[in-house]
Amino acid sequence: MKATIERATLLKSLGHVQSVVERRNTIPILSNVLIEASGDPVSGASGLRLMATDLDLQIVESATAHVDQPGATTVSAHTLFDIVRKLPEGAQVELTVAEGKMTVVAGRARFNLATLPRDDFPVIAEGELPTHFTLPVAVLRQIIDKTRFAISSEETRYYLNGIFVHVSEEGGQPVLRAAATDGHRLARVTVPQPQGAAGMPDVIVPRKCVAELRKLVDEADGDVEISLSSSKIRFSLGGAVLTSKLIDGTFPDYSRVIPTANDRLLRIDSKSLSNGVDRVSTIASEKTRAVKLALDRDKVTLSVTSPENGRAEEEVAAVYASEPFEIGFNARYLMDILGQIESEEVEVHLADAAAPTLIREGEKSPALYVLMPMRV
Template sequence: MKATIERATLLKSLSHVQSVVERRNTIPILSNVLIEASADGRLKLMATDLDLQIVETVEAAVDTPGATTVSAHTLFDIARKLPEGSQVQLTAAEGKMLVVAGRARFNLATLPRDDFPVIAEGELPTKFELPSETLKQIIDKTRFAISTEETRYYLNGIFLHVSDDSQPVLKAAATDGHRLARVTVPRPDGAAGMPDVIVPRKCVGELRKLLDEVDGSVEVSLSSTKVRFGLGSAILTSKLIDGTFPDYSRVIPTANDKLLRIDPRSFEEGVDRVATIASEKTRAVKMALERDKITLSVTSPENGTAAEEVPGEYTAPNFEIGFNARYLLDILGQIEGDTVEVHLADAAAPTLIRENDTAPALYVLMPMRV
């Protein structure tokens, strides 16, 4: 194999594929990136961790078609340090790969391409397109609520499913048992009858990075076990989480009768300030609600007390409720409008947070004892 590629193109592609590769691997081939040069002037780079696979195709000057695998992180680090604007020549033969750029030469060990595992995609019957902005919104507004507990593995991703509300919709939800985030978007053509799927956290993270470089639509293909995202020159394929996501609609409150309307920025800043002294373990902040006045307070045995009043519209009876400050800030950070609605019931019941009743995103937060 012999090919020449511009350093910027190589670096960009390697930055995409090498992030899939785990730093510590017991299987040497999984540390490698597969590089395949074809006669039509294309260079294909592929990396996998056996659950997630990314393939990127870029243009290159190919002298001799062929394929090999080489350490992904090493090649990425080399490409990063090469001079800007340089042409990188990749030559693979007899178990070695020669990388030449300007006066720099690197001779790297390779492993045979036949040993490289490829995720067999099989038939992916459901196919539809989503605008990249919609997909970004789905990820950004739900990702923070994905559980990191390995024991409840079925919560370690974003749950996607279609439903027929007043009109056909696609819903994305994530929860860790303490908070729930859900986004609803119009159902794309072709998504009718799709299976309920849970997209794993790592796939979500890689997909979000790639979306920053996609302007148009993303092609989504899925079955009950795999999902594939077509993102221009890159294709991301992932196994899905094999489990049943809980019926989260049961925890979305519908009869919370106490309504607080508040500016999300002043609310967020107030919570952030008083939480400065909250103890790491509990991070509890107390909200005392009176007519059009909300007092945020934190009491910490080690650090002392803090309180701040924030203005808001509230006309229901006075009461107090406590929340985990970190969870509350995560939700408020996703609110883009000028007001946020906080629907409360009592100090022990789930609280509903959203911009308004037509907003695509809603959040549920469990209170804490304070």
């Protein structure tokens, strides 16, 4: 194999594939990236195909390159990425494979790297993916950003370690919904159901797949092609194809925790509330991170009391007409939600100090959030 590729092109592709590779592997070849060089002498089209996997998640990236000699090999993903990252900008990188070694040459720099046979590289068998639809990149980015912060990191509740995606109905209209929860907060986004999504199985997309997908949508535009079955999902965007196993579990019926009768309405500037919570929580203990909201007519008093550090208090102007009461929240959870609010004003629908609180931008907002209170 012999190919020449621009440093920037190779670095971008390696950046996508190497982050799928785990730093510690008991199976040596899983530390490697598969590089295939192919050229069509008739059309003149040639390029590299890079693939990495952790056996649950697989990414394939295509990059334009000049191929002198087609071939394939596998080489350490992190090592090659670090080498290319440190090469000078604008460099042409020559990759040559012979006698079980890969030679990387750029200008006066030369590296010899150990390789493993291409035939030993595992590939995820996709099987049939009967459901197929497309989403605009901007919509997929919105779905990820507004839900992923609520994904649980508790491994014992593995079925919460991802984003739950399913089809539903709202006001007689078919919709696609994405939700995530860790038991303390819930995030849900609703978008119009794309053509082809009707009848799709309910799926839970794992946290790592969501993280890798988010990196890809940052650098893409246009549409994302999504194909899925009850056990696998595939995203195709730009020059990349990301395939992942789905979480085999049942997501809880989250609709039961979304309050519908919270009759105390607080309207408040989202940035003022977030900044106020951030300031007073500076003295909160790391363990609880609790902040108290005392609601009174047209104002909210934020306070934190810490046995070790003392007390902090801040008053924020608001629109509130119900009877005064106090409620406590985890400051970090509340700020995570407020960080997703795009409008200046946020609606906070409350019931009492022990009931779930509903937070949203407005009735027509595609996203809503539920936050469980804390005892303070």
